[in-house]
Amino acid sequence: MSVDPKDFSPGLNEWAPPPEGYSSGSRLERVLRQGRFAVTAELNPPDSADPEDVFEAARPLAEVVDAINATDASGANCHMSSIGICSLLTRAGYGTIYQISCRDRNRIAIQGDVLGAAAMGVRNVLCLTGDGVGVGDQPGAKPVFDLDSISLLRALKTMRDEGAFLSGRKISRPPPLFLGAAENPCVTPVEWRPERLAKKIEAGAEYIQTNYIFDMPVFEAFMARVRDLGLDKKVFILAGVGPLASPRAARWMRSNVPGIHIPEHVIERMEKAEKPGEEGKRICIELIQQIREIQGVAGVHVMAYRREHQVSEIILESGVLAGRRPVARRSRVQGQGRPAGEPRMEG
Amino acid sequence: MYRLRLWSVRHARGLERVYKWVEGAMVGLDPVFSRLGYARVERPVALVERSVKTLLFDCEMCGQCVLSSTGMSCPMNCPKQLRNGPCGGVRPGGYCEVKPWMRCVWCDAWEGAQRMRNGAWIHEVLPPVDRSLKGSSSWLRVAREKAAERGHSETKSRARRIVAKAFAGARRNEPASAPLAEEPQSAVNREAQR
Ligand code: SF4
Numbered sequence: 001m002s003v004d005p006k007d008f009s010p011g012l013n014e015w016a017p018p019p020e021g022y023s024s025g026s027r028l029e030r031v032l033r034q035g036r037f038a039v040t041a042e043l044n045p046p047d048s049a050d051p052e053d054v055f056e057a058a059r060p061l062a063e064v065v066d067a068i069n070a071t072d073a074s075g076a077n078c079h080m081s082s083i084g085i086c087s088l089l090t091r092a093g094y095g096t097i098y099q100i101s102c103r104d105r106n107r108i109a110i111q112g113d114v115l116g117a118a119a120m121g122v123r124n125v126l127c128l129t130g131d132g133v134g135v136g137d138q139p140g141a142k143p144v145f146d147l148d149s150i151s152l153l154r155a156l157k158t159m160r161d162e163g164a165f166l167s168g169r170k171i172s173r174p175p176p177l178f179l180g181a182a183e184n185p186c187v188t189p190v191e192w193r194p195e196r197l198a199k200k201i202e203a204g205a206e207y208i209q210t211n212y213i214f215d216m217p218v219f220e221a222f223m224a225r226v227r228d229l230g231l232d233k234k235v236f237i238l239a240g241v242g243p244l245a246s247p248r249a250a251r252w253m254r255s256n257v258p259g260i261h262i263p264e265h266v267i268e269r270m271e272k273a274e275k276p277g278e279e280g281k282r283i284c285i286e287l288i289q290q291i292r293e294i295q296g297v298a299g300v301h302v303m304a305y306r307r308e309h310q311v312s313e314i315i316l317e318s319g320v321l322a323g324r325r326p327v328a329r330r331s332r333v334q335g336q337g338r339p340a341g342e343p344r345m346e347g
Numbered sequence: 348m349y350r351l352r353l354w355s356v357r358h359a360r361g362l363e364r365v366y367k368w369v370e371g372a373m374v375g376l377d378p379v380f381s382r383l384g385y386a387r388v389e390r391p392v393a394l395v396e397r398s399v400k401t402l403l404f405d406c407e408m409c410g411q412c413v414l415s416s417t418g419m420s421c422p423m424n425c426p427k428q429l430r431n432g433p434c435g436g437v438r439p440g441g442y443c444e445v446k447p448w449m450r451c452v453w454c455d456a457w458e459g460a461q462r463m464r465n466g467a468w469i470h471e472v473l474p475p476v477d478r479s480l481k482g483s484s485s486w487l488r489v490a491r492e493k494a495a496e497r498g499h500s501e502t503k504s505r506a507r508r509i510v511a512k513a514f515a516g517a518r519r520n521e522p523a524s525a526p527l528a529e530e531p532q533s534a535v536n537r538e539a540q541r
C-alpha cells in the first residue's frame with residue numbers, strides 16, 4: 001500500500017474500515033508499518049481564533065514531516081485546542097496527531113471529544129498525563145486528572161476494539177485510532193522507564209513519542225533495555241529532539257519546565273559558541289544523526305518551541321528523510337492543487 | 348502522616364503480609380457481614396479502616412485500595428492521582444513535580460514493590476478510580492468480591508462489567524479496583540451522603 005492517501009479525503013468513503021493489519025490506516029501508521037524512518041513535529045498553537053494562523057504555522061512543517069502534533073495546552077498554558085487544530089488541518093489534508101492530556105478534562109469529555117475528532121478524520125492520538133497546572137499561565141485552575149495516560153490508552157483501546165464507552169454503552173461506529181503515548185527516558189526513575197513503557201504498550205500504545213533527548217548515553221541505555229525486553233518489536237519509538245535557543249533559555253527550561261533533562265556539557269558547548277542559536281541547531285542535527293543509528297528507533301519527533309523556522313533545515317540537513325518526500329500534506333488533486341494550507345472546509 | 352508513610356514503604360514487605368492477612372480476615376468474615384448486612388457494617392468498618400490507613404499510608408479512602416500493586420505507597424497521594432506509574436515530570440533525586448518538597452509517590456512505589464513478594468503486580472494496568480466510591484470501605488469491597496466469586500449476586504451495571512473486562516488483569520490482583528459484586532447503597536456515594 002502506498003503512503004499517499006490522506007487521513008481524510010473528501011469524496012472518498014470516509015468510513016471505510018482500516019486496511020487489514022492496520023488500526024487506523026493513517027499516513028503516519030503506514031509510514032511506520034512500512035519500516036520507513038518517520039518524522040513528526042510539534043506545531044506552535046496560536047493564541048487566536050483565525051484558522052489562517054493555524055495553516056501558517058503548519059505549512060513549513062508539512063513539507064518535511066509525516067504528521068503534525070497539536071499540543072493540548074502543554075505546560076498548562078492555554079492556547080487554541082488540540083482538537084480544533086487537528087480538525088482544521090486534517091480536513092485540509094494534513095496528517096495530524098491529536099494530543100490528549102488528562103489534566104483538563106474528565107472521562108466523559110475525553111471520550112466524547114475522541115469520537116468528535118475521529119468523525120472529523122483525525123486518526124492519530126497521543127495519550128498524555130499532562131503537566132501540573134501550577135507551571136502554567138492559570139495556576140488557579142482546577143486540575144482534573146480523572147484518568148491517567150495509561151488508563152486513557154486502555155479506555156480508547158476499549159472504544160476502538162470493543163466498540164463501547166467506559167459506561168458499557170455501545171458505539172455504533174468505533175473510532176479507527178492509531179494509539180500513541182509519551183515516554184521520558186532521561187528523567188527519574190530512569191531504571192523504571194523501560195518497564196513503564198512496557199505498561200503503556202500493554203495498555204494499548206502502538207507508537208511512542210519521547211520527551212527531549214539531550215543525554216545520549218542515558219537514552220542508549222534506555223534503548224538497550226527496551227531491546228532486551230523486546231519492546232522495540234511491539235511499538236514504534238520516535239525519539240524527541242529540539243533545538244535550544246541559547247544557554248540561558250536551556251537553563252531556564254531545565255529548571256522551569258517539568259521533565260526536561262539537559263546535561264551540563266550541552267549547555268557549556270552552547271556557551272562557547274559564537275552564535276548560540278546556530279549551535280543549538282547543530283547539536284539538534286547531530287543528535288538526530290546519532291539517534292537514527294540506534295537499533296529500535298523508528299523515527300524522530302522535533303519539538304522546536306518558538307524555533308519552528310528551523311525545523312525544515314534541521315530535518316533536511318540531518319538527512320533522515322534519505323531523499324523521501326514526506327507527505328504531511330499533498331495537494332488534493334494532482335495538477336490542480338490549491339496552495340498548501342488554504343482553508344477550505346468540506347464535507 | 349508523611350514520615351510514617353515513608354516508613355510504610357520501607358517496610359513494604361512486612362506490611363504486604365499484614366495487609367493480606369487483614370483482607371483475608373475480612374473475606375473470612377463474609378458470612379458474619381452477610382448476616383448483619385453489608386449496609387449496616389459499612390460505617391463502623393470504614394471508620395476503623397480510615398483510622399488505621401490514614402495513619403500508615405495517608406489514605407484518602409478512595410474505596411478501591413490498590414496498595415498491594417503500588418509498593419504500599421498510596422497513589423491517591425500523588426497530586427495527579429496517577430494509578431499506573433510516575434508522570435514524566437519527576438524531579439532529580441525522585442522528588443515530586445507538583446510538590447517539590449515531597450518524595451514522588453511513584454518512585455517510592457517502585458522501591459516498595461522491589462521489596463514485596465507480589466512486587467510484579469505493579470506492572471498491571473489499573474483502571475481509573477470510580478469516584479462515587481470515595482469514603483467507602485475497600486476491605487468490605489474485597490470481601491464482597493471474593494464472596495461474589497463464589498457465586499453470590501453480581502452487579503447488573505454495564506459500566507462495571509466493561510471496566511472489569513477491559514482491566515481483567517487488575518481485577519485478578521485487586522478485585523476492589525474493578526468490582527463486580529452487588530453493593531449496598533451505603534457503600535456508594537458516601538461523601539455525597541455526608
Ligand atoms: S489506594 Fe485508596 S484505599 Fe488504599 S490507601 Fe490509597 S486512598 Fe486508601
Ligand code: SF4
Binds near residue numbers: 434438443446451453
Ligand atoms: S512527580 Fe510523582 S508524585 Fe508527583 S505528580 Fe508526578 S507521579 Fe505524582
